[in-house]
Amino acid sequence: MDSKTPNINNIPEKLLKPYSAKETEGRIYSAWETSGFFNPDICIEKGVTAPDAEPFSIVLPPPNVTGTLHLGHAFEDSMEDVLIRYNRMLGKKVLWVPGTDHAAIATQSKVEKILEKEGFRKTDLGREEFLKRVDAFAQESHDTIVSQLRLMGSSLDWSREAFTLDAKRNFAVRTAFKKMYDDGLIYRGHRIVNWDPKGQTVISDDEIVYEERKAKLYTFKYSKDFPIAISTTRPETKIGDTAVAVNPTDERYTEFIGKEYDMTFCGVPIHIKIVDDESVEKEFGTGALGVTPAHSQIDAEIAKRHNLPTVQVINEFAKMIKGGENLLGKKTTEAREMIAQWLRDEGLMEKEEDVTQNISLAERSGGIIEPLPKLQWFINVNKPIAERENKTLKELMLEPVQSGKIAILPDRFENVYSNWIENLRDWCISRQIWYGHRIPVWYRTVESAKSKVESENTETYCGVEAPEGDGWTQDEDTLDTWFSSGLWTFSTLGWPENTADLKTYHPNAIVMPGYEIIFFWVARMILMSQYLIGDIPFKTVYLHGIVRDANGKKFSKSANNGIDPLEVINQYGTDALRISLIAGVGPGNDIKFDLQKVKAYSKFANKIWNITRFVFENTSKHDAWNKNPQITEADQKNLDELNALMQEITKEMNEYKFYLVAEKLYHYAWHTFADRIIEEAKTCLETGNEADCASLLYTLHFTLSTLLKALHPFMPFITEELWSLFPENNQHLLMVEKWPCK
RNA sequence: GCGCGAUUAGCUCAGUUGGUAGAGCGCCCGUUUUACACACGGAUGGUCGCAGGUUCGAGCCCUGCAUCGCGCACCA
Numbered sequence: 013m014d015s016k017t018p019n020i021n022n023i024p025e026k027l028l029k030p031y032s033a034k035e036t037e038g039r040i041y042s043a044w045e046t047s048g049f050f051n052p053d054i055c056i057e058k059g060v061t062a063p064d065a066e067p068f069s070i071v072l073p074p075p076n077v078t079g080t081l082h083l084g085h086a087f088e089d090s091m092e093d094v095l096i097r098y099n100r101m102l103g104k105k106v107l108w109v110p111g112t113d114h115a116a117i118a119t120q121s122k123v124e125k126i127l128e129k130e131g132f133r134k135t136d137l138g139r140e141e142f143l144k145r146v147d148a149f150a151q152e153s154h155d156t157i158v159s160q161l162r163l164m165g166s167s168l169d170w171s172r173e174a175f176t177l178d179a180k181r182n183f184a185v186r187t188a189f190k191k192m193y194d195d196g197l198i199y200r201g202h203r204i205v206n207w208d209p210k211g212q213t214v215i216s217d218d219e220i221v222y223e224e225r226k227a228k229l230y231t232f233k234y235s236k237d238f239p240i241a242i243s244t245t246r247p248e249t250k251i252g253d254t255a256v257a258v259n260p261t262d263e264r265y266t267e268f269i270g271k272e273y274d275m276t277f278c279g280v281p282i283h284i285k286i287v288d289d290e291s292v293e294k295e296f297g298t299g300a301l302g303v304t305p306a307h308s309q310i311d312a313e314i315a316k317r318h319n320l321p322t323v324q325v326i327n328e329f330a331k332m333i334k335g336g337e338n339l340l341g342k343k344t345t346e347a348r349e350m351i352a353q354w355l356r357d358e359g360l361m362e363k364e365e366d367v368t369q370n371i372s373l374a375e376r377s378g379g380i381i382e383p384l385p386k387l388q389w390f391i392n393v394n395k396p397i398a399e400r401e402n403k404t405l406k407e408l409m410l411e412p413v414q415s416g417k418i419a420i421l422p423d424r425f426e427n428v429y430s431n432w433i434e435n436l437r438d439w440c441i442s443r444q445i446w447y448g449h450r451i452p453v454w455y456r457t458v459e460s461a462k463s464k465v466e467s468e469n470t471e472t473y474c475g476v477e478a479p480e481g482d483g484w485t486q487d488e489d490t491l492d493t494w495f496s497s498g499l500w501t502f503s504t505l506g507w508p509e510n511t512a513d514l515k516t517y518h519p520n521a522i523v524m525p526g527y528e529i530i531f532f533w534v535a536r537m538i539l540m541s542q543y544l545i546g547d548i549p550f551k552t553v554y555l556h557g558i559v560r561d562a563n564g565k566k567f568s569k570s571a572n573n574g575i576d577p578l579e580v581i582n583q584y585g586t587d588a589l590r591i592s593l594i595a596g597v598g599p600g601n602d603i604k605f606d607l608q609k610v611k612a613y614s615k616f617a618n619k620i621w622n623i624t625r626f627v628f629e630n631t632s633k634h635d636a637w638n639k640n641p642q643i644t645e646a647d648q649k650n651l652d653e654l655n656a657l658m659q660e661i662t663k664e665m666n667e668y669k670f671y672l673v674a675e676k677l678y679h680y681a682w683h684t685f686a687d688r689i690i691e692e693a694k695t696c697l698e699t700g701n702e703a704d705c706a707s708l709l710y711t712l713h714f715t716l717s718t719l720l721k722a723l724h725p726f727m728p729f730i731t732e733e734l735w736s737l738f739p740e741n742n743q744h745l746l747m748v749e750k751w752p753c754k
Numbered sequence: 755g756c757g758c759g760a761u762u763a764g765c766u767c768a769g770u771u772g773g774u775a776g777a778g779c780g781c782c783c784g785u786u787u788u789a790c791a792c793a794c795g796g797a798u799g800g801u802c803g804c805a806g807g808u809u810c811g812a813g814c815c816c817u818g819c820a821u822c823g824c825g826c827a828c829c830a
Contacts, residue, residue, distance in 0.1 A: 595778090613778095
C-alpha cells in the first residue's frame with residue numbers, strides 16, 4: 013500500500029487498523045449527548061430541525077426497576093432507536109422519552125426476598141423504613157438500567173426522564189383517580205377477588221397464570237340423607253357450601269328443587285338449599301354443583317341470583333377457619349386430604365378420579381390463587397360516561413382499534429385485543445402492598461351517626477390532596493402498578509398541566525412493547541388516554557416478540573439460560589448486536605437468539621470500515637472528483653441503482669418494515685457496493701483517465717456517504733465514527749444529517 | 755372447547771399485489787490478488803409439513819389433516 017498511497021498521511025491512523033467497537037462506542041455516545049441533539053428543543057435551537065416540523069414521539073416502555081436489562085430490552089430499544097434516528101434524520105421534531113417503572117408487586121417482592129435472606133420481614137421494619145429500603149433498591153436498579161440504555165446507543169432525551177412513582181407522576185395518578193372517582197367509575201366493593209396467599213395481596217385477572225396439574229376429582233354426598241351427589245377437587249371448601257345447583261331442565265333432580273336440608277358435614281352444621289341455575293352443565297360430573305359462594309367467582313354469581321348466604325371457611329393465609337378442632341388452622345391442602353378421608357370413613361365417597369386441571373397461580377409470587385370475598389377498589393368498565401357521549405370504558409377502548417384510528421401490527425392482534433375487551437370484567441386496582449401509589453382516599457368515623465351499619469358511620473373523602481381537619485386516615489392500599497403505567501404516554505409530557513409538550517407530542521406516533529403486555533399496558537393506555545384526554549395515546553402499536561435462547565426456551569432465572577447483553581456487546585459491539593436483533597425479525601415474531609448472527613454482523617461492521625478505508629485512500633489521492641465532475645454512463649447507472657434502493661427502503665421504513673431494510677442494506681453494501689462496484693473500480697483507478705477517475709471517485713464517495721446515512725439508524729456508532737473521519741464532516745454529526753431520500 | 759401462529763437448504767430465518775426458490779451461519783474445494791483472511795473466488799445442498807382444489811401458472815389463494823408453540827375460556 014505504501015508505494016501507491018503517497019497521501020497516506022491523510023488517512024487517520026485508526027482507519028488502518030480493524031474496527032474496534034470498544035474503543036469507539038463510549039466516545040461517540042458522549043459526543044451525541046454533549047451535542048444535545050437527543051432533545052428536540054435543542055435541535056430546533058441549533059437549526060437542525062424546523063420549528064414547525066412534524067412531531068414524532070415514542071415513549072420507552074419503562075423497564076421495571078427490579079434488576080438489569082436483558083436481551084429482550086436490547087431488542088426493543090434497538091427497534092425504537094432505529095425509528096427515532098430515522099425520523100430525526102427526516103427532519104421531524106423527534107422525542108423519545110426515557111423512564112422506569114416502579115413495578116409495585118415485582119419490586120416489593122424482590123426486596124422482601126433480600127430482607128428474608130437478612131433474616132427479617134417487612135413488618136419488622138414498618139411501612140416507612142421498608143419503603144426506604146425499596147427506594148434504595150429501585151435507585152440502584154434504575155442507575156444500572158440507565159447506563160445500559162446508554163450502552164445500547166439509545167438516543168433518549170434524558171432531560172425528560174420520568175419514573176412511574178416520582179412526584180409528577182404521583183400527581184397525575186391522584187388527579188386521574190379523583191376524576192374517575194367523581195365520575196363514578198371507581199368504586200369500592202365487596203367481591204370475590206383473586207387473593208394471593210403468598211404475596212398477601214389481591215391481584216387482577218390478568219396477573220394470573222395457569223398451570224396444568226394432576227388432581228383428584230371426588231364425588232360424594234354431604235350426608236346419607238342428602239339425595240344428590242356432587243363432585244369437587246376441593247372438598248375443604250365444601251364446609252362453606254350453602255346450596256346445590258342443578259340445571260332446571262335436568263329431570264334427575266327437578267323434584268328436589270327448592271328443598272332445604274340441615275346436615276352435619278365433617279363436624280360442622282351446614283344448611284343446603286337446592287336451586288336451579290342455567291349455568292350448571294348437566295353433563296359435567298353428577299350434573300349437580302355444590303355452591304361455595306365465598307370461594308368461587310362463579311358460585312358467588314349463582315349465590316347472588318338465588319339470594320344465598322356466604323360462609324367463608326378459608327382465610328388470607330389459605331388456612332381453615334371453620335371446621336372441627338382437627339381442621340382449624342390447617343392448610344387447605346392438608347384439610348383436603350383429611351376431609352376426603354372422613355368421607356371415605358363415613359361411606360359418603362362415591363368416586364375418586366384422577367383428572368388434570370388448570371390451577372391459577374399469581375404471576376409474580378407463584379402462589380396458588382385463593383378466591384376470597386374482600387372489600388376492594390374497582391374500575392367500572394361498563395358505566396356510561398356523560399363527558400364521553402355516554403360511552404363506557406369498554407367502548408372507548410374498543411372503538412379506536414376497530415375504526416382503524418389505532419393500527420396494531422401485526423394486525424392479527426387486533427382480534428385478540430377485541431376479544432379480550434369484550435370479555436373484560438371490572439378492573440380490580442387496589443393492592444395490599446406498601447410499594448406504590450397510595451390510594452388517595454381518606455376515612456373518618458362520624459361520631460354523631462347512629463346507624464348500626466358500620467359504613468354509614470364512616471365518612472369517605474377522595475381528593476388529589478389530603479382533606480383538612482382531624483381524624484382522617486388514608487386508605488392503606490396502593491394501586492395496581494398498571495394504573496400509573498396507563499397514564500404513561502401523557503403523564504410523561506406534563507399532564508394534567510396543558511403543557512407545550514403535551515400539545516406537540518401527544519398522541520405518540522407509535523408504541524413498541526412486547527405482545528405479552530398488550531392487555532396489561534396497551535389496553536390500559538388506550539383506556540386512560542381515551543377517558544382522560546379524549547384522544548388516542550398513539551397511532552400505531554407495533555408488538556414485538558420474545559427473545560428466546562438457542563433452544564427456543566424463554567430466558568428465566570430458573571432455567572439459568574440468561575445471556576447478559578453486556579457480554580455480547582463486549583465481544584462484538586453494540587452495533588452488531590442491534591442490527592442482528594433487527595434484521596429479518598418481523599412484528600410479533602419471537603427470536604431464537606443466535607450469537608453467530610451477532611458475529612456475522614460484527615464482520616459486517618468491519619466490512620464497512622474497510623470499504624471506507626478504500627474509498628478514503630483513493631479520494632484523498634485526487635481532488636478533481638469533488639469539483640462537479642461529468643458522470644460517466646456506467647457510474648450513473650450505479651447511482652440510479654443506489655437511488656432506487658433508497659426509494660425502496662424509505663418506503664419500507666415508513667411502513668415500519670425496518671427488518672427488511674436492514675437486510676437490504678447489508679446485501680447492497682457487501683454484494684453490490686464492495687463486491688461489484690469497488691472491484692470494478694480498481695481497474696479504472698489503475699488505468700483510467702483523469703475524467704473517468706473523477707466520475708468514479710465521486711460515485712464511490714457519494715455511495716459511501718449515502719450508505720453511512722442509511723445504515724446510521726441501525727449501526728449508529730460505527731457510521732458516526734466513519735462519518736467523522738471525512739474532513740468535510742468535521743462540524744456535522746451524522747445523527748442529524750438528512751436522510752438520503754425524500 | 756374457541757381462536758391464533760409456525761412448518762422453506764444441516765442450523766437460524768427472509769420471501770404481501772400468485773410468474774423460473776433466497777440470506778446468514780455451517781460444511782467442502784481453491785486463493786495470502788496491493789480496502790478487508792473479521793477477506794476473496796467457487797462447489798454442494800430444498801418434491802417450500804401432508805392431501806386435495808382454484809389458476810395458463812401456487813411457497814404465496816381456498817378446503818381438510820398432521821406436528822409443534824401460544825392466547826383465551828373452562829377448571830363442579
